[in-house]
Amino acid sequence: MQQREQISVFDMFKIGIGPSSSHTLGPWRAAQQFVELLHEKAVLERVVELKVLLYGSLAKTGKGHGTDIAILLGLSGDDPVTFAVDRIDSKIAEITGTHRMVLGGTHAISFYTDDDLLFLFTESLPFHPNAVTFQAFLDNETAVSATYYSIGGGFVVKEGEQSQHRAEVDLPFPVDTAGELLHWCRKTGLKISEVVMENELAWRSEQETRKGVLDIFRVMQECMYRGCHTSGYLPGGLQVARRAAALNKRLIKGLPYSDYASWVTAMRQTGNGFQNILDWVSCFALAVNEENASFGRVVTAPTNGAAGVIPAVLQYYISFCDGFDEQRIIQFLLTASEIGSIFKKGATISAAMGGCQAEIGVSSAMAAAALTECLGGSQRQVLMAAEIAMEHHLGMTCDPIGGLVQVPCIERNTMGAIKAITASQLALQSNPDKAKVSLDAVVKTMWQTAQDMNSKYKETADGGLAINIPISLPEC
Known part of the structure; x- marks a missing residue:
C-alpha cells in the first residue's frame, strides 16, 4: 500500500500534453526534476555527457507513448503546460538531427538518442514498473545520477523519497478513505x-x-x-x-x-x-x-x-x-x-x-x-x-x-x-x-x-x- 499523502485538486487534474500521464507527462516532469537537481548541485554547466535509462513499462511501451519525446523536451527546459504542441516535431527533429541538446535551455551537450537514450526492455526496478534513471557525467570525471518513478497521473517519486516533495499543511478535514x-x-x-x-x-x-x-x-x-x-x-x-x-x-x-x-x-x-x-x-x-x-x-x-x-x-x-x-x-x-x-x-x-x-x-x-x-x-x-x-x-x-x-x-x-x-x-x-x-x-x-x-x-x-x-x- 502506498503511503498516505495530501492531495490537492490540482494534483488530480494536471494540464499537460498527451498521450500518457504516466509515460509522457511523468517522465517529462522527471527530466525537469533532474535538471533542477543539477542546478541545485551547481553542476549543470559541467555536464559533458548524459545517459537516460528506461525500465519496465516505460521501456516496453515508451515509443508508442512518446516517453522519449517527453524526456528530450523536459531535459531541454520545456514545460508541458506551456510548450506549443505544434512545435514538438520540429524540436525533436532538431535534437535528433544535430545530435545536440541544450540542457535546461542553457547548456549545450552532445546527445545521440540511439546511444544515450536506452530502452531496457528486459529490466525492471522493484518499486514501480515505470522507472527512469538519469546519469550526468561531469568534466571532472564524476557523475550525478538519480532514478525517478512515474507512478500514474503525472505523479513522480524520486528514489529514496516516499512521495512528491510538498510541505505538509493542516487540513481541516483530512481524508484517506x-x-x-x-x-x-x-x-x-x-x-x-x-x-x-x-x-x-x-x-x-x-x-x-x-x-x-x-x-x-x-x-x-x-x-x-x-x-x-x-x-x-x-x-x-x-x-x-x-x-x-x-x-x-x-x-x-x-x-x-x-x-x-x-x-x-x-x-x-x-x-x-x-x-x-x-x-x-x-x-x-x-x-x-x-x-x-x-x-x-x-x-x-x-x-x-x-x-x-x-x-x-x-x-x-x-x-x-x-x-x-x-x-x-x-x-x-x-x-x-x-x-x-x-x-x-x-x-x-x-x-x-x-x-x-x-x-x-x-x-x-x-x-x-x-x-x-x-x-x-x-x-x-x-x-x-x-x-x-x-x-x-x-x-x-x-x-x-x-x-x-x-x-x-x-x-x-x-x-x-x-x-x-x-x-x-x-x-x-x-x-x-x-x-x-x-x-x-x-x-x-x-x-x-x-x-x-x-x-x-x-x-x-x-x-x-x-x-x-x-x-x-x-x-x-
Whole structure:
C-alpha cells in the first residue's frame, strides 16, 4: 500500500500534453526534476555527457507513448503546460538531427538518442514498473545520477523519497478513505465539493482555487472543441481514423455556431432523445482522446489515457442537464478530484500497476460521483455512484495495441463515460441504506485485483489485444 499523502485538486487534474500521464507527462516532469537537481548541485554547466535509462513499462511501451519525446523536451527546459504542441516535431527533429541538446535551455551537450537514450526492455526496478534513471557525467570525471518513478497521473517519486516533495499543511478535514469523507460530511453537513474547497484553503485562497479549476475546465473545453473539429489519422502507424469531427458534423445537423458557447446552444437544439445524447457523449470522449493520442494539450483526469471520461460527462451535464454555470462546473471538478484522491491513496491510478481499471475505472467513478452531486444527490448517493462505476470496471486490463494510446484506449473512454452516467442514475434512484458494497470495499478490492493481475496486462503490450491483433508498425 502506498503511503498516505495530501492531495490537492490540482494534483488530480494536471494540464499537460498527451498521450500518457504516466509515460509522457511523468517522465517529462522527471527530466525537469533532474535538471533542477543539477542546478541545485551547481553542476549543470559541467555536464559533458548524459545517459537516460528506461525500465519496465516505460521501456516496453515508451515509443508508442512518446516517453522519449517527453524526456528530450523536459531535459531541454520545456514545460508541458506551456510548450506549443505544434512545435514538438520540429524540436525533436532538431535534437535528433544535430545530435545536440541544450540542457535546461542553457547548456549545450552532445546527445545521440540511439546511444544515450536506452530502452531496457528486459529490466525492471522493484518499486514501480515505470522507472527512469538519469546519469550526468561531469568534466571532472564524476557523475550525478538519480532514478525517478512515474507512478500514474503525472505523479513522480524520486528514489529514496516516499512521495512528491510538498510541505505538509493542516487540513481541516483530512481524508484517506470514503468512510472518513462521509464522517466529515455528516459532522459538518457540507457537500463533498464543499469539504474539498475547505481543504484547498489550506494551500491557497478560494479565489485562486476557483480560478485554477476554471483554467482546468478551459483546457478540457478547448481540447474537446478542437477534437470535434479535427479530422485525419492519428500518428504512430496504426492508421486509426479520427471519428469525433465526422460524428459532430452529423449530430449538429447543419445548425450554425462559431465558438464553444454557440456550439453548446446548437447541440441542445438537436434534441434530448436517448440515442442522440448517447452519440454526443461518445463524441465528446472520442474528441478528447483523439487529441490526446495526437500529442495535444489535455488534462490528466486522473490520467491521460482516461482523459476523456470526465470532460465527456461534464459536457453532458453542461449541454443536457443545464449545467453551464461556473459554480456548478467547479462543484463537479472538486467532487471528482476527491474521489480520485481516495483511489490514489488506497490503491493506484497507474495502469502499469493496476491495469486499465486504475485509469478508466477510476475516471468513471470520479465522473459518476461528480454528476451525482451536481444533480442533487446526497453525500451517500455520491459515494454509491462512485462505487457502482468502479465495481463494473474491476479487473479491466491494459493491453494497448502497438504500445499506442489508441486501441482500445480511445473507445474505452466512451464506455467509461456512459457507465458513469448510468452509475449516477442508479445511485440517484437508490437507497444507500440497502447497498451491499461500499466504496472503500471496492477500493480495497481494486488494489487486491491489481496485485493479482498478470504483468502482461499492465501496460506492457505483452498480452491481450496487443498480441492478438496483427499489425505492422513502421520503425520508430
